[in-house]
Amino acid sequence: MKDRVESTDTVIVGAGIAGLSTSLGLHRLGLGSLVLETSDCLRVTGFAFLTWANGWKALDALGIADTLRQQHELLQGLVEISTITGRPTSEMSFTDGQENLTGGGRHEVRSVGRKLLLETLAMNFLMAPLGLTQRSY
Numbered sequence: 263m264k265d266r267v268e269s270t271d272t273v274i275v276g277a278g279i280a281g282l283s284t285s286l287g288l289h290r291l292g293l294g295s296l297v298l299e300t301s302d303c304l305r306v307t308g309f310a311f312l313t314w315a316n317g318w319k320a321l322d323a324l325g326i327a328d329t330l331r332q333q334h335e336l337l338q339g340l341v342e343i344s345t346i347t348g349r350p351t352s353e354m355s356f357t358d359g360q361e362n363l364t365g366g367g368r369h370e371v372r373s374v375g376r377k378l379l380l381e382t383l384a385m386n387f388l389m390a391p392l393g394l395t396q397r398s399y
């Protein structure tokens with residue numbers, strides 16, 4: 263896909279998570295960018311990212327956190343199990359401490375699907391008005 267390309271000082275190579283996030287972040291600041299991608303489609307294979315509080319802060323800043331929150335369960339904790347003994351080797355609670363603004367415990371942790379993250383970034387990227395954020399696939 264090729265869209266109108268106007269002059270810009272910022273060129274981003276690669277429409278992956280990093281490239282799309284950077285372009286969307288710049289757009290939120292009112293800055294345009296040109297994203298160059300070699301593939302003719304989004305590379306959405308893979309599984310998920312365990313996304314912690316700082317990741318949610320970044321997604322909040324990009325304006326896509328609430329959409330993703332609605333599609334991913336808040337995790338209560340993490341249990342590691344030995345594949346040899348079948349027994350837990352360590353446990354971590356995400357709910358200890360004070361309630362946070364999103365209704366969870368001290369840590370907001372969700373397993374975010376890689377495909378959903380990329381598609382949400384791309385959708386917001388494509389919805390950005392031409393002239394602010396430019397793209398060239």
Ligand SMILES: Cc1cc2nc3c(=O)[nH]c(=O)nc-3n(C[C@H](O)[C@H](O)[C@H](O)COP(=O)(O)OP(=O)(O)OC[C@H]3O[C@@H](n4cnc5c(N)ncnc54)[C@H](O)[C@@H]3O)c2cc1C
Nearest residue numbers: 276277278279280281298299300301307308309310311376
């Ligand atoms: C197929 C795959 C599945 C993965 N799944 C997971 C997972 O489930 N969980 C996890 O934690 N990590 C996973 N990873 C690890 C990966 O590091 C991250 O998911 C994430 O994709 C990294 O984002 P990125 O934007 O840095 O790089 P990428 O997502 O790799 O994006 C880079 C983009 O740049 C483009 N590109 C490269 N060179 C050029 C060029 N010269 N000109 C133009 N465009 C170019 C590529 O086509 C690509 O679209 C996976 C990686 C891959 C490759």
